[in-house]
Amino acid sequence: MNPSATASWNEVRAAFQKIWGYEDFRPPQGEIIQSLLAKKDALIIMPTGGGKSICFQLPALLQQGLTLVVSPLVALMENQVQELRERRIPAALLHSELPSDKRRITLQALERQQLRLLYLSPETLLSKPVWERLCQPELVINGLILDEAHCLTQWGDTFRPAYRRLGAVRPALLKSKPLGTNIALAAFTATADPLAQTQIREILQLQEPAVFRINPYRSNINPSIRIVWTPRGRKQQFLKFLSDKAQQTGLVYVRTRRDSEELAKWLLELGYVTAAYHAGLGAEERRDIEAQWLSGKMPFVICTCAFGMGINKSDVRWVVHFHPPLLISEYVQEIGRAGRDRKPAQALMLISEPTGWLDPxxxxxxxxxxxxxxxxxxxxxxxxxxxxxxxxxxxxxxxxxxxxxxxxxxxxxxxxxxxxxxxxxxVPGAKTKSVTQLHATKQMNQYLTTRDCRWRFLLSAFGFEEEIKNWRCGHCDNCCRK
Structure with missing residues (x-):
């Protein structure tokens, strides 16, 4: 590889080995790091657990100035910043739950240019106190990273509208900076189908981005779907699944906060050690549940999609979707939290019988x-x-x-x-485009009812058609049935 303008490639590898302790990069980490050091835009699609964070954290450390990391969840920001601080990397975070004294300290560090990485939500990025400081001409900003970029397409239309405005951030920042300033923009995600990739590029206004795509297939994760006929039957199927997993680590995904609390309460009454985890909990309570789960004191957590992004535990042996998620991208993200140690892991989804008469x-x-x-x-x-x-x-x-x-x-x-x-x-007289989330829910329904190989369906959905011709995984429920 050619040396970057900031550091020779030997210096890049030396910094990587010193800070993270790994011998060498996994493909395509090195290529992504080189691209960001060259200040090029990029779209990176790498499976959960593939080492995405290092790809933007290392370039941030090897350049002068600040890298902004736009991240969707407080828990995700807290985990990444804590890890960076443990490695003595000047990183901080800003979010709405931060106490005023900590917020003030971070804003002062930002003004004094003492930070290399600043994590914030889209809403915090666009808040007046933060935006005014970022627009100071003397503040050097070398990169803008959108972490978990699938959230832009999942949440940007109807749940987190600030995501839709992120494409206007770079041009606005550049207007406040000295002439010739270059701010690289990169979007990282584990899951984006061809339509989502196009949307991310268009919304963020990526300029001739380098695109890195690795398919999400994991040979050690065995997906299966079971039909349940009543609400009681759903619980019984889940208990049956749990019966031989007393010493194993797992995750249970549900749709809503209320679902997580009700299911956790029922399981606690049966004597299981677990807890409900959702975005409505305070930071301290979330931290406590994460710590118990990571240490093995709590074998599994009943959680919404708020749990898991950025939380790395290698020995998760199973993931259960107690309710089916609405989007395939969510599903692949969540089952990807299992089996990071490359040992076999189960991914079970429980779904209502097709008519909806008995369990609607x-x-x-x-x-x-x-x-x-x-x-x-x-x-x-x-x-x-x-x-x-x-x-x-x-x-x-x-x-x-x-x-x-x-x-x-x-x-x-x-x-x-x-x-x-x-x-x-x-835009006067614009022809309206259709909102893509309705298409995404239909895709999920097709996955639930397909008799084809589950992994083949998922890879096709994410645009890896060429890689799956005449191919089947051999270990999903449909393949095993055949």
Whole structure:
């Protein structure tokens, strides 16, 4: 490899060995690091546990200035920053739950240019106190990283509308910096199908990005689906699954906070050591549950999608989806938390019987999601009729209920563009695009009912058609049945 402008490749490897203790990079870590050191944009799709974080953390340390890491969850930020600080790397985080004294210390360190990595959510990045400091001309910013970039397509339209404005961040920052400043932009994720990849590139305005794609197949993870006929039957199937796993580490995924609390309460009454984990818990409580699970004191956790991103435990032997997730990308992310030690691991999903007559829960959850999405689209079109041609995001959010979500949906349908992260312009006469999440839920339904190899279906869904011609995994439930 050619030396970068910042450091020779020998220096890059020496820093990697000294800080992380590994002998050499796994493919394609070295190529990704070289690309970021050369200040090129990149889109990186690597399986969960593939060492994505090192790919942007190491370039941040080898360059002068600050790298911003936009991350979706507080727990994920806390875990990564704690690991970096243990390695004596100048890193910090900012989020809404941070006590005011810690927030003040971090903002001071930012102003004094004492940080190499700053983790923050999209909402915190675009908050006034943070944005004003980032726009100071003397503050050197060398990179903008979007971690867990699938969240942009999963949540950006209707749940976390600030994600939709991230493409306007780099141009706005560059206007405040000296002429000739270059800020590299890279998006990292474990799961993005071809449509999601296109969306990420377009929304972030990536410029001729280097693209690194590794398929998510894991030969040691054995996916299976079981039909349950009643709510009681779902619980019984789960208990049957648990019966021979007393000493094994696992994760149980449910759809909502309420589901996690109710299931955890029931299992605790039966004598199991577990806990409910969701985004509504305080930071200290989340940390305590994570610590108990990581240490083995708590064999499994009942969790929503808030658990797992950035939490690395190698010996997870099983993952159960007590309810099916809405999106395949979520599913692959979550089963990918099992078997990182490359030993066999089970991935079981429990689903309601197809008619929904005896157990309508799964159908009701999906119907609620789809109806809610359609209603939000209708609401956005009503808001559009009342909007001035150009305007300010916060003003719309104050005037209209779910105004920020309406703007996000209008951006996703091509009816609106961002002038900067805080101001929009209506696109007159734009042909509306369809919102892609409805397509994604149909894809999940197809996965639940397919008789084809499960892994073959997943690889095809993520665009790895060439790699799976005349191929089957041989270890999913469908392959084993055949």
């Amino acid at each position: 829960q799964d159908k009701q959850r999906q119907k609620f999601f789809e109806e809610n999405l359609q209603q939000q689209q209708l609401d956005a079109q009503q808001v559009l009729k009342k909007l001035p041609r150009t305007g300010e995001v916060n003003a719309v959010a104050r005037e209209f209920r779910d105004g920020a979500i309406a703007l996000s949906l209008l951006h996703s349908t091509g009816q609106l563009k961002w002038l900067d992260p805080f101001h929009y312009s209506i």
